[in-house]
Amino acid sequence: xxxxxxxxxxxxxxxxxxxxxxxxxxxxxxxxxxxxxxxxxxxxxxxxxxxxxxxxxxxxxxxxxxxxxxxxxxxxxxxxxxxxxxxxxxxxxxxxxxxxxxxxxxxxxxxxxxxxxxxxxxxxxxxxxxxxxxxxxxxxxxxxxxxxxxxxxxxxxxxxxxxxxxxxxxxxxxxxxxxxxxxxxxxxxxxxxxxxxxxxxxxxxxxxxxxxxxxxxxxxxxxxxxxxxxxxxxxxxxxxxxxxxxxxxxxxxxxxxxxxxxxxxxxxxxxxxxxxxxxxxxxxxxxxxxxxxxxxxxxxxxxxxxxxx
Numbered sequence: 001x002x003x004x005x006x007x008x009x010x011x012x013x014x015x016x017x018x019x020x021x022x023x024x025x026x027x028x029x030x031x032x033x034x035x036x037x038x039x040x041x042x043x044x045x046x047x048x049x050x051x052x053x054x055x056x057x058x059x060x061x062x063x064x065x066x067x068x069x070x071x072x073x074x075x076x077x078x079x080x081x082x083x084x085x086x087x088x089x090x091x092x093x094x095x096x097x098x099x100x101x102x103x104x105x106x107x108x109x110x111x112x113x114x115x116x117x118x119x120x121x122x123x124x125x126x127x128x129x130x131x132x133x134x135x136x137x138x139x140x141x142x143x144x145x146x147x148x149x150x151x152x153x154x155x156x157x158x159x160x161x162x163x164x165x166x167x168x169x170x171x172x173x174x175x176x177x178x179x180x181x182x183x184x185x186x187x188x189x190x191x192x193x194x195x196x197x198x199x200x201x202x203x204x205x206x207x208x209x210x211x212x213x214x215x216x217x218x219x220x221x222x223x224x225x226x227x228x229x230x231x232x233x234x235x236x237x238x239x240x241x242x243x244x245x246x247x248x249x250x251x252x253x254x255x256x257x258x259x260x261x262x263x264x265x266x267x268x269x270x271x272x273x274x275x276x277x278x279x280x281x282x283x284x285x286x287x288x289x290x291x292x293x294x295x296x297x298x299x300x301x302x303x304x305x306x307x308x309x
Contacts, residue, residue, distance in 0.1 A: 004061045008053045015042060016049035019061065029123050033111040034061065074124045079285055084156035084276055085149055086125075086135075087283045090117055092145040092262045092290065097136065104133055121150065128152065137161045141236065143251070146173070146267025147285035159275040164233060170271040172308065173228040173238060174287055176264035176295055177247040178257060180224060185215040188241045192234055200254060201236045203244045210234045212241045217306070220299040223250060227308060228265075238265060250298065261294045269308075 006022055019031045019040060031040075031049070038046040039062040042053065053059070079087040090096065097118040102109035107129035110122040121134050128134045128150070135151035137160040151157035163169050193207025194200065201207075211231040218225040224247070228238055236255070242248055243255035251260030266287050274281040292303035 006059045006061070008057045008059060009055055010053070011055055012052050014049065015040065015047060015051045015053060015059070018053055018059065023061075027123075029111075029126055033123065036109075037112055072124055073120050079147065080283060081152075082276070084153050085151055085160070087270075087285075088117070088148050088150060089285050089288075090140055090145060090148050090267075091288070092143050095142045096139050096148070097133075107134070110134065117148070130154075131157055133157075138164050138233065140267055141239070141263075141265075143263035144265045144267060145262075145288055145291065147270055147283060148267070149270065149283075156275050160272075163272055167231060168272065170269075171230055171233075171267065172269040173230070174266045174268050174291075174305065175226045175228050175238065175242070176250045176260075176291075176298070177224055177226050177242050178250055179222065179247045180219055181214075181216055181245070181247055183216075185213075186245075187211065187213050188245060190241060190244065192237065192240050201234075201240050203240060208232075208234055210237050210241065212238060214242075214245075217308070220301055223295075223299055225295070225305070251294070260298060262290050264291060264294060266291055 008018060016028065016031050016035060020026060020028055023031070034040050035049045041060045042051065042057050077089045077091070079089055081087070095114065095116045097103060097116050098110060098113055100109065103118060107122060110118045118134050118136065121128050131151060131154055135157055137149055137151050137157055140146060140148060149160055151160050189211045190203045191205060191207040192201055192210045193204045194202070195204055209232060213229040213231065215227040216224050217227050230237055239249050239252050239255045248255050248257035249263060249265050250257050251263040253259070257263070267285065268287065269282065269284045271280065271282045273279065287303070287305060295303045
């Protein structure tokens with residue numbers, strides 16, 4: 001990191017405003033993030049963004065990335081947007097939210113630690129802090145890529161939360177699974193949960209109900225492409241069900257999948273009645289290049305997904 005030292009010569013100006021005045025290329029939100037993460041210190045001590053300065057105070061700034069504010073990421077992952085929602089394409093490897101739940105109580109905590117989808121929203125769409133959980137109405141696992149809905153209003157958040165809970169939103173995933181399933185299509189209705197002391201979720205008779213529909217759309221010897229349509233939304237549901245069936249997701253090292261450059265699971269489509277108009281709405285998130293490239297490297301075949309109804 002690059003260190004920069006400044007000496008304040010006035011009286012009573014807030015720390016964040018002073019730093020912003022000295023670093024015109026920084027947004028105010030980025031300045032607050034630096035201060036909240038302890039990267040800005042006054043006389044060697046971490047203080048709050050609103051702390052008043054006095055003449056002679058020495059302000060030290062540790063600036064990551066060579067002193068440059070991170071380039072905006074949200075424009076590059078937005079699929080569509082209207083008055084009530086944003087549809088985004090979450091990359092594989094990006095966690096949806098911080099592991100520490102403090103971000104749900106204090107929006108500033110969303111900016112701490114590793115970059116997440118929530119930290120991107122907090123930095124680039126700070127108005128979403130007024131919406132419960134920054135408009136987050138469902139989740140994807142860190143290593144799963146694909147489509148996520150972010151609500152932009154409290155009313156939209158309530159609508160989508162209820163719609164996901166009541167199974168009124170149709171979800172389609174594309175996955176690459178290990179092996180060659182006997183059936184072309186099957187439904188797995190198997191409860192799942194984490195027994196006391198267990199390290200991971202599993203199919204478990206005392207767990208919560210979980211239903212997933214599978215259809216093989218291409219076979220390639222030791223691997224297959226699968227059209228996956230979960231009816232419920234349990235944590236790790238698709239991964240657990242396929243692993244239990246003996247065909248784990250390729251690249252899923254937690255549930256027994258063979259190695260791959262990435263976990264081969266992608267949230268491709270959602271369909272729902274639009275909260276503002278009631279009209280049937282379909283949003284599609286194309287399969288990304290890293291998934292297509294990994295499929296070709298694993299099977300020797302180009303990725304060629306035919307239209308899916």
